[in-house]
Amino acid sequence: MPRIGVGTDVHRLVDGAPMHVAGLAWPDEPQGLAGHSDADVVAHAACDALFSAAGIGDLGSNFGTSAPEWAGASGCALLEETARRVRAAGYEIGNVAVQLVGNRPRLGPRRAEAEAVLGAACGAPVTVSATTTDGLGLTGRGEGVAAIATALLLPTPR
Numbered sequence: 560m561p562r563i564g565v566g567t568d569v570h571r572l573v574d575g576a577p578m579h580v581a582g583l584a585w586p587d588e589p590q591g592l593a594g595h596s597d598a599d600v601v602a603h604a605a606c607d608a609l610f611s612a613a614g615i616g617d618l619g620s621n622f623g624t625s626a627p628e629w630a631g632a633s634g635c636a637l638l639e640e641t642a643r644r645v646r647a648a649g650y651e652i653g654n655v656a657v658q659l660v661g662n663r664p665r666l667g668p669r670r671a672e673a674e675a676v677l678g679a680a681c682g683a684p685v686t687v688s689a690t691t692t693d694g695l696g697l698t699g700r701g702e703g704v705a706a707i708a709t710a711l712l713l714p715t716p717r
Contacts, residue, residue: 561712562612562712563612564608564610564611565707566603566607566608566618567706568603568604568705569706572590572593573590576590576592577591577597578592579598579634580592580601580704581599581666581676581687582601582638582673582680583676596622596629596637597633600705601657601659601677601708602677603618604657605657605681606618606637606638607708608655608657608708608710612650614648615644635676635677638677638680641681645712652712653684653713654684655686655711656687656708657685657706657707658688659689659704659705660706661698661705662699667689670687
C-alpha cells in the first residue's frame, strides 16, 4: 500500500552564515540560515516527509544534535542518507514535492537546478515551488525561511 508523509522545517536567518537552500549555495544572499547542519530547509522538509511516510522517525531523531557526525552536513547528504534508510525500511520513493516559504532566496531562476540536485540526492523525482506570505509571520518579516514537503512511498516489491 502506498504511504504519504508530510514534513516541515523552519530556520532563522542570521548575518554571516552562508545560504544553502534546495541543495544549492546562494553566495549573493546577505544572510544565511542557522542550524546544526547547513540548515537547508527544503532538503530538511523533504527528509522529514520521507521519514514520516516510512514511519521511521523524523529529522531530529535521525540526525539531531545528539548525532555530532551530522554537524555541518549538507542538506543533500542528509537527503541521500534519508533515502537509503527509507529503502532499507522496505520502500521505494515515488516522488517528493517541496514548497519553500520565504522572501529569499528567489528560487524561480534556479528551480530546475534545485530539482535536479535534490532528485539526484534521493534517487527520485523532486519538485520544488516557492511562495511568500505577503509580509505576514516570521517568513514575511524576513526573520526566517520555512519549507513544507510531501512524499509518496511505495512498498518495495518482494
